Amino acid sequence: MTPRFDDSSFTVAIVGCGGFIGSHLLDAVLERTRWRVFGVDLDFYRLQHRLNHERCEFLCADLADPAVVERIAQFPLVVNLAAICTPSRYMGEACEVIRSNYDHPAALAEACAKSGAWLVHFSTSEIYGRTSPDSGELIEDETPAVFGPVTASRWSYATAKLLAERFIAGLPGLRWTVVRPFNFVGPYMDFMPGVDGEGIPRVLANFSTALLRGEPLKLVNGGKAKRCFTSVHDAIDFLFALFDAGLGCTLGSGNETVSGAGCKTAAGAGHSGRDAVGVSKVGSAPDAGVFSQAFNVGNAENEVSIAELAQKMRTIFAKLRGVDVSSLPEPQAVAGEEYYGAGYDDSMRRMPSVAKAERLLGFRARIPLDTALEESLSWFVKHYDVAETCHCEEP
Numbered sequence: 001m002t003p004r005f006d007d008s009s010f011t012v013a014i015v016g017c018g019g020f021i022g023s024h025l026l027d028a029v030l031e032r033t034r035w036r037v038f039g040v041d042l043d044f045y046r047l048q049h050r051l052n053h054e055r056c057e058f059l060c061a062d063l064a065d066p067a068v069v070e071r072i073a074q075f076p077l078v079v080n081l082a083a084i085c086t087p088s089r090y091m092g093e094a095c096e097v098i099r100s101n102y103d104h105p106a107a108l109a110e111a112c113a114k115s116g117a118w119l120v121h122f123s124t125s126e127i128y129g130r131t132s133p134d135s136g137e138l139i140e141d142e143t144p145a146v147f148g149p150v151t152a153s154r155w156s157y158a159t160a161k162l163l164a165e166r167f168i169a170g171l172p173g174l175r176w177t178v179v180r181p182f183n184f185v186g187p188y189m190d191f192m193p194g195v196d197g198e199g200i201p202r203v204l205a206n207f208s209t210a211l212l213r214g215e216p217l218k219l220v221n222g223g224k225a226k227r228c229f230t231s232v233h234d235a236i237d238f239l240f241a242l243f244d245a246g247l248g249c250t251l252g253s254g255n256e257t258v259s260g261a262g263c264k265t266a267a268g269a270g271h272s273g274r275d276a277v278g279v280s281k282v283g284s285a286p287d288a289g290v291f292s293q294a295f296n297v298g299n300a301e302n303e304v305s306i307a308e309l310a311q312k313m314r315t316i317f318a319k320l321r322g323v324d325v326s327s328l329p330e331p332q333a334v335a336g337e338e339y340y341g342a343g344y345d346d347s348m349r350r351m352p353s354v355a356k357a358e359r360l361l362g363f364r365a366r367i368p369l370d371t372a373l374e375e376s377l378s379w380f381v382k383h384y385d386v387a388e389t390c391h392c393e394e395p
């Protein structure tokens, strides 16, 4: 354990700690550090095994409450994972999606700017917008973004997230880092419709559900869109690399100026050098350090089309069940607007540039696609334990 993680007086606030990524982060903090956790969410079902942990305090609340926001910002490190992030909700609930992904994070950012907390804000790979099939690598500080028309409500989420990023980057005095996840997958992702959630979850949980129920996997617009699926375990390793670099500055014992890559900020990003966590002013250098930076977090080697993903998942499921893959229903194509409702649109390719995380943090995702899919699907099958609903034929 590095000294930064050995400090039992340090508390990290995790907003959205009951969610998919939050629950993995909470476990990792308890296992890899001596820190305390202040966890905020509206739902704690993924955290049953942690509810009485001596180093955890949980608050059932959301960021709509200004008193909650103030309280969270009193901790030196705040990770904000709270969001509505399932595409099926971007069409019918655009206003709620915008409140959750812009209004609430903006209020938290303002409170962190006042308190001096380091805000690690989870944004999305979707801020790169309506990419085309031949879009190249998406580079954090270079790639332009194009969105669909205002009638394509799909983009309510991406534009709210983008505005939140810009607000955060423009706030004087805020020490911030933005994370852009590229399709994280793993245990506890999303929900099973009709069991612990309603509507359409993201593709992995949706395909897993269909396989368990013996239904055809639905390929939206033929499944031509491509994604780079990234194991949640790689995502957690990224966060620890980030914490390690950033806290080299913010966990100083008193008034010393701490130098090193993690202490620098990107030029012109609105950082005033103000400090309320006991450390002297940080420096200012172009493209160095972990503050005032947005990072892609993804695995560029795991790119697959959704149609290929469906075949991979059918094969894994057949192996898990000991049946022949040909006994499982064939995937079916469905039109996007028919499936999700009017206003659906899509990004056709999302390939992250991973150079910045590698350069500034020495981080590179390692877990191959097949391993990540096998882990996710095996967990789903075991967790939901609905073998009786599977109508697949025996060989």
Ligand code: UGA
Pocket: 085, 086, 087, 124, 125, 126, 157, 181, 182, 183, 184, 201, 202, 203, 204, 206, 207, 218, 219, 220, 221, 223, 225, 226, 227, 306, 346, 347
């Ligand atoms: C979603 C969110 O909007 C992003 O913010 C988030 O960062 C991202 O997931 C993520 O998990 O990182 P998207 O990748 O479009 O974006 O989400 P999915 O619902 O998983 O869809 C992926 C692709 O599969 C899309 O092309 C979609 O049309 C397709 N799909 C989805 C199907 O073909 N069948 C399904 O049953 C579900």
